[in-house]
Amino acid sequence: MKRTGGTDEQKRRAGESAADAVDDGTVVGLGTGSTAATAIRELGRRVDSGLDIRGIPTSYESRQAAREAGIPLVSLAEATPDIAIDGADQVAGFDLIKGGGAAHAREKLVDAAADRFLVVADGTKLAATLDAPVPIEVLPDAEPVVSADLETLGGSPTLRDAERKDGPVVTDNGNLVVDCEFGAIADPAALAADLAGIPGVVEHGLFVDLADEIHVGTETGVDVTER
Numbered sequence: 116m117k118r119t120g121g122t123d124e125q126k127r128r129a130g131e132s133a134a135d136a137v138d139d140g141t142v143v144g145l146g147t148g149s150t151a152a153t154a155i156r157e158l159g160r161r162v163d164s165g166l167d168i169r170g171i172p173t174s175y176e177s178r179q180a181a182r183e184a185g186i187p188l189v190s191l192a193e194a195t196p197d198i199a200i201d202g203a204d205q206v207a208g209f210d211l212i213k214g215g216g217a218a219h220a221r222e223k224l225v226d227a228a229a230d231r232f233l234v235v236a237d238g239t240k241l242a243a244t245l246d247a248p249v250p251i252e253v254l255p256d257a258e259p260v261v262s263a264d265l266e267t268l269g270g271s272p273t274l275r276d277a278e279r280k281d282g283p284v285v286t287d288n289g290n291l292v293v294d295c296e297f298g299a300i301a302d303p304a305a306l307a308a309d310l311a312g313i314p315g316v317v318e319h320g321l322f323v324d325l326a327d328e329i330h331v332g333t334e335t336g337v338d339v340t341e342r
């Protein structure tokens with residue numbers, strides 16, 4: 116798992132706070148990344164104590180974490196999530212940039228399908244305006260033309276390289292990821308619409324207005340912002 120900012124304690128507090136919001140008998144979308152993993156582990160402890168839930172994983176990684184935690188799994192084709200818990204790379208209000216773990220296509224599918232979407236993060240993720248590179252999952256053959264279209268939109272795209280593998284990152288869906296710098300994103304909804312309109316883009320990491328609650332782990336506790 117990649118290493119991101121914030122302490123393990125801050126991430127754990129955020130994850131446990133979100134796990135606290137999960138009711139008995141519900142279906143839970145299980146996000147990807149180190150902060151979402153703390154929620155998965157906490158839910159596993161609660162399942163051991165009798166909590167009856169089923170999880171929908173958003174990646175190979177979160178499926179493994181859920182299996183290790185003993186959370187029964189179900190697919191999105193079989194059940195709709197009542198609640199989803201997921202991390203973020205950057206949070207501005209209720210808008211997010213996700214995809215640091217290249218899982219944003221399935222994450223968006225599951226998070227958007229949930230009745231309630233809880234974001235778990237540490238304070239290093241908070242920003243006044245989104246300005247981090249936007250991860251964009253693209254069909255492999257489409258990468259050169261998508262990158263050219265991104266430059267036309269004013270972005271600076273970089274194909275994401277794998278670690279401990281020659282060549283690019285390949286997603287759980289068999290696609291590539293381009294990280295695109297746009298500087299400060301003044302209108303995330305407009306940029307999201309532009310990105311979604313590029314042929315060959317499978318999914319982009321702008322999550323605009325999807326989140327319902329933001330749980331931020333701090334040095335001493337958790338700050339929760341609700342709509």
Ligand code: 5RP
Nearest residue numbers: 148149150202214215216218
């Ligand atoms: C994966 C994601 C992650 O949720 C995001 O990268 C945050 O990860 P972490 O909690 O490890 O900082 O979007 O695609």
